Amino acid sequence: xxQLIHSRRKLGLELxxxxxxxxxxxxxxxxxxxxxxxxxxxxxxxxxxxxxARGHRLSETYLAQGPxxxxxxxxxxxxxxxxxxPGLELTGVMDRIESDGQGGLRVVELKTAxxxxxxxxxxxxxxxxxxxxxxxxxxxAGARLRYEVLTKAKRPQFMQMDTVRTAVDETxxxxxxxxxxxxxxxxxxxxxxxxxTCRTCPYRRRCGVSG
Numbered sequence: 001x002x003q004l005i006h007s008r009r010k011l012g013l014e015l016x017x018x019x020x021x022x023x024x025x026x027x028x029x030x031x032x033x034x035x036x037x038x039x040x041x042x043x044x045x046x047x048x049x050x051x052x053a054r055g056h057r058l059s060e061t062y063l064a065q066g067p068x069x070x071x072x073x074x075x076x077x078x079x080x081x082x083x084x085x086p087g088l089e090l091t092g093v094m095d096r097i098e099s100d101g102q103g104g105l106r107v108v109e110l111k112t113a114x115x116x117x118x119x120x121x122x123x124x125x126x127x128x129x130x131x132x133x134x135x136x137x138x139x140x141a142g143a144r145l146r147y148e149v150l151t152k153a154k155r156p157q158f159m160q161m162d163t164v165r166t167a168v169d170e171t172x173x174x175x176x177x178x179x180x181x182x183x184x185x186x187x188x189x190x191x192x193x194x195x196x197t198c199r200t201c202p203y204r205r206r207c208g209v210s211g
Contacts, residue, residue: 002062002110003074006096017063024059025052040199044114044152058112058150065158066148070099080137085178092130106144107131112152122147122163129173132165 004020032039032048045051079091096108109128111117122128128145135143147161183189191207198204 002059002066003095005059005063005066006071006074017060020059020063021056024055028052028055037200054152057154058152058156061150061156061158067160070101071096072099072105073097078134078138080134082174082177083137084174085181088177088181090130090134090177092127092134094131100144104142104144105135105140106146107135108146108148110148110150112150114152116151116157116159117147117149117161119161119163122161125163126173126176128163129165129169133170133173136170 004023008020028051029048039048041047041051045054073094074096076094076097077091078094079089082088082090094107095110098106098108100106107128109125109131125147128147132143132145135141145163145165147159147163149159149161151157151159193207198207
């Protein structure tokens, strides 16, 4: 829904809330209808209709409070080889690229969250570190980085949180990527236990995860 809002703004088209809501609802209904596996809804919105109602509230909040900026790209995918790790490529898909109003670029990552994110959580995110590294490799060093967060409450809140990445952050990221690559080559796959990763994993019983 948010991407549709910005796409229409980029084209200079009028923002029609009902049309946006209908488009999102049609997309979600199609996804559910053709899902390869049963859909597991959380207890907070335990049906498709409840999910659509929540999405409606989130879209309304973003339309009312979200930014109206000079949009340059949405869902921009960049893949670049890593100079210090021969044979490896890094890919990132950036939600939005916009002008920062000062002649530079700003990368925006949109998140929905059950509660407000802390600045420490945003500053520790590897995701935007990947974006910063990819843009630097693509010749756009120094792009500004921002999280936009919509909280999934009965009354959603919209927040903008800026963050910064340094050469040290990029070096630490590359070191972790190297460690993961070496582990994969060695056939070592440490388990990562969590509600999202375990719910549909066919090997969860081998890890001692019930359900």
